[in-house]
Amino acid sequence: MKSKFSLFFLILFTLINKGYTHPYFVSITEVHINTDKKTFDISCSMFTEDLESAIKSIYITKTDLKKELGAKEVLALIYQYINSRLKVSIGGERQNYALVGCENQEESTWCYLEGSYSSSGKTVSISNSILFDFLEEQTNMIHVLWNEERQSIKLNNPNKLAEFSF
Secondary structure, eight states, X not given: OHHHHHHHHHHHHHHHHHTTOOXXXXXXXXXXXETTTTEEEEEEEEEHHHHHHHHHXXXXXXXXXXXXXXXXXXXXXXXXXXXXXXXXXXXXXXEOOEEEEEEEETTEEEEEEEEEOOOOOOEEEXXXXXXXXXXXXXXXXEEEEETTEEEEXXXXXXXXXXXXXX
C-alpha cells in the first residue's frame, strides 16, 4: 500500500511538472524568398515560456505573451530581441526586415517578419542566435526556400552561422 501511495505521488509530481517545462529547446526559422518580387518573409517559432524568460532576463520586463501579445510595447520588445539575434544576408548584402505580427499556437509563439532585397546573388547567409544567450541546450532549425527550392540546417548552440547557395 505504501509503495502504491509513493508511486501515485511520483506520477502526479511528474504530470504537474510536465505542464511547466518542456524537455527540448528548439526554435524554427523559415525564410521564404520570392525572386520575382524581390521580397522575403520570415517565420520564427519559439516556445512561449522561453521567449518570455529571455525578454525578462534581457530587458528586465515581465511579459505574459498569452495575454499581451498584441500590445505595441510587447511587439517592440519581441522585434528588438529577434532583430538583434537574427541576421539575414542575400547575395552578400545584409537585409532589414519589419515585424508584421505574432500569434500564439499552443505552447509556441510565431513571429512574422518581411522585407525586400535588391541583390541578384543566389546565396543566403543567416546568423541565428535566438535563445542561445538564454539556453545552453538551444537548437535552431533553419529552413530557406528560394522560390520553391528548399534547404535546411540545424544549428546547435553556440554555432549560429548558416550558409545556403541556390
